[in-house]
Amino acid sequence: xxxxxxxxxxxxxxxxxxxxxxxxxxxxxxxxxxxxxxxxxxxxxxxxxxxxxxxxxxxxxxxxxxxxxxxxxxxxxxxxxxxxxxxxxxxxxxxxxxxxxxxxxxxxxxxxxxxxxxxxxxxxxxxxxxx
Numbered sequence: 706x707x708x709x710x711x712x713x714x715x716x717x718x719x720x721x722x723x724x725x726x727x728x729x730x731x732x733x734x735x736x737x738x739x740x741x742x743x744x745x746x747x748x749x750x751x752x753x754x755x756x757x758x759x760x761x762x763x764x765x766x767x768x769x770x771x772x773x774x775x776x777x778x779x780x781x782x783x784x785x786x787x788x789x790x791x792x793x794x795x796x797x798x799x800x801x802x803x804x805x806x807x808x809x810x811x812x813x814x815x816x817x818x819x820x821x822x823x824x825x826x827x828x829x830x831x832x833x834x835x836x
Contacts, residue, residue: 706734708751718753722761727770730781731828741771741779 706729710721729735741747744762748755762779765771771779788796807817 710751710753719757719761719764722747722751722753722758723764726761726765730770730784735781737781737783739781740777741781743778 706725708722708725710718710725712718714721726735726741735741741762742750744755744758747758751758762771762773765779766773769782770784772782773779804817
């Protein structure tokens with residue numbers, strides 16, 4: 706899986722890496738049981754510190770996207786299709802700020818929902834998305 710990271714972005718690399726891995730899961734590029742590269746190999750491949758990759762893997766573990774085994778490394782988990790109430794509440798909090806920012810930038814409801822629908826098509830319909 707190709708990882709696209711922007712080293713000039715204000716978004717920390719560990720967050721970008723986490724997002725790329727979740728994107729890979731959502732689009733089917735990464736499937737349950739797939740192994741992620743070792744922390745050392747991932748760090749070397751993308752040119753970052755091992756602690757950055759380790760932080761990403763631990764966040765993915767905390768969010769239930771991977772399990773970590775000392776011998777096997779990070780393995781893609783069985784992702785539940787039914788979200789917890791806590792997840793829904795956290796999602797609403799995250800969306801609150803995203804929507805507020807969109808409103809401040811002049812994006813109306815129809816355009817926002819159109820973009821959301823396009824993204825859902827990608828994740829649910831297997832449409833290729835070029836970032």
